Amino acid sequence: MFLWLRLRTLGLCDRDHRFLLHWLIRLDYGFLLRRSGLLWIGMLWIEIFLIWHFISPLLVSLLLLTISTASLPNGTSELPYSQTIQASGGVGPFTWAVSAGTLPHNLVLSNSSMNTVTISGTPDTAVQGAAFTIKVMDSANQSAAQPYTVSILLEPDSLTLTPSILDFGVQLVGTASSNQTETLTNTGGSELVISGVAMAGTNVTDFNQSGTCRSSLAAGANCTIGVTFTPSLIGPRSASITITDNSVGSPHSVSLSGVGVNSGPNATLSAASLTFPNESVGTTSPAQSITLSNYGTTPLNVSDITASSSFSETDNCVPSLASAATCTINVTFTPSTTGSISGTLSVTDSAPGSPHSVSLSGTGRTRSSGGGYCEVSLNSNVLTGYCFKAGAGPGGCHVSYDPAGCPAGRQAITPGYIVAACFPPTGPTKVDTSSSCNP
Numbered sequence: 001m002f003l004w005l006r007l008r009t010l011g012l013c014d015r016d017h018r019f020l021l022h023w024l025i026r027l028d029y030g031f032l033l034r035r036s037g038l039l040w041i042g043m044l045w046i047e048i049f050l051i052w053h054f055i056s057p058l059l060v061s062l063l064l065l066t067i068s069t070a071s072l073p074n075g076t077s078e079l080p081y082s083q084t085i086q087a088s089g090g091v092g093p094f095t096w097a098v099s100a101g102t103l104p105h106n107l108v109l110s111n112s113s114m115n116t117v118t119i120s121g122t123p124d125t126a127v128q129g130a131a132f133t134i135k136v137m138d139s140a141n142q143s144a145a146q147p148y149t150v151s152i153l154l155e156p157d158s159l160t161l162t163p164s165i166l167d168f169g170v171q172l173v174g175t176a177s178s179n180q181t182e183t184l185t186n187t188g189g190s191e192l193v194i195s196g197v198a199m200a201g202t203n204v205t206d207f208n209q210s211g212t213c214r215s216s217l218a219a220g221a222n223c224t225i226g227v228t229f230t231p232s233l234i235g236p237r238s239a240s241i242t243i244t245d246n247s248v249g250s251p252h253s254v255s256l257s258g259v260g261v262n263s264g265p266n267a268t269l270s271a272a273s274l275t276f277p278n279e280s281v282g283t284t285s286p287a288q289s290i291t292l293s294n295y296g297t298t299p300l301n302v303s304d305i306t307a308s309s310s311f312s313e314t315d316n317c318v319p320s321l322a323s324a325a326t327c328t329i330n331v332t333f334t335p336s337t338t339g340s341i342s343g344t345l346s347v348t349d350s351a352p353g354s355p356h357s358v359s360l361s362g363t364g365r366t367r368s369s370g371g372g373y374c375e376v377s378l379n380s381n382v383l384t385g386y387c388f389k390a391g392a393g394p395g396g397c398h399v400s401y402d403p404a405g406c407p408a409g410r411q412a413i414t415p416g417y418i419v420a421a422c423f424p425p426t427g428p429t430k431v432d433t434s435s436s437c438n439p
Helices: 002-009 015-033 037-063
Strands: 081-088 095-101 107-109 116-121 127-137 143-153 159-162 165-172 180-186 192-200 207-211 222-229 235-245 252-261 273-275 288-293 300-307 311-315 326-333 339-349 356-365 372-376 383-389 398-401 415-418 429-437
Touching (some): 081 235, 192 207, 222 252, 300 326, 326 339, 326 356
Antiparallel strands (some): 095 127, 127 143, 159 180, 192 235, 235 252, 300 339, 339 356, 372 383, 372 429
16 A cells, blocks of 8 residues: 555546556555465566556656756847746756857856756847757756757847746646637738747647647737646646747747646655765755655645754745645755764655655765865855865975865855965965865
């Protein structure tokens, strides 16, 4: 029965999974009654097969880091532009970057450690179909990337799309939403030729479109595209509609989004485990964050959240979480001894399968007495992997690679600058003054 409870927690007890559930329950029942002989072995292997082929992919899909914003609208030169990109799943803090291509001139990607990032600015150069890719990486070394194409127009486009985003909100898994309408209007003085209307994106099969838009649209006329949302799984779902035409802003994209939910409360954690790098005994690591989401139709009551052993947590989840809402649990690691340390983050709530847990692990190391500090990147507050020790006179300052004591990419706890009398002079060096290492 434990498998049945976990499936209920993940929203897999709908009519599409009843056949699987029927056999899992029968196998669990037989497991309890017949614990010896070939029959038990055969049943155990069948259950392992079902877990591997049916359940594991569904569990992984809920924990994987993904970018849920499928497309971005075009902009107009000399007019302010601001669009937010959303990620789901993963372990915070997050790191965002433009991994391929370049943003249109004068647009920048904000510096964010959250699961959202903004592209903003006032573009001043027209460009047709600027292609670039946004990448996000989490603290568990998962990454996700999403390609975008954005045009910057000299003047407002002759084809306008209203609204720019279709958000379906929460929808019960396996049921169809009401129809939402996207209106295409030709504001130009001549006929517009529409060569294609297509859907694409991560969860394209969860959305269905129909409408009145044909191969042409007369000047001043409009047509509509109707879209419905039928989520196949719980959690954020996304896709986009792309309209290809002969206007200066083609192709045009409309982002589609919605959240699949269960009946009743739900508790979904964004990761199954957190691993902390080496931490000196008696010092506290930077926080790693877990997102708790309620992909259910009713509020989730959260009565208690605890972290065991050398771990501690802070959160904004207690006492309740509304339908489709999320909250953040920040976990830190303060080893009291050297060596590997394991613990558990436990969430007690009103959803089936409570308490829900996250495995925690970290390694305590002997605090260095070498008098060095971990070097910090000048462009961000992350460690470079090097240890810096100040000194005086020729050869007085030492820098060495120390990935164990100064893990590259880890957030600095207390970044600051020290001025050392190095020879030759190096100027102020950015370090994490709460760290210790031995170059």
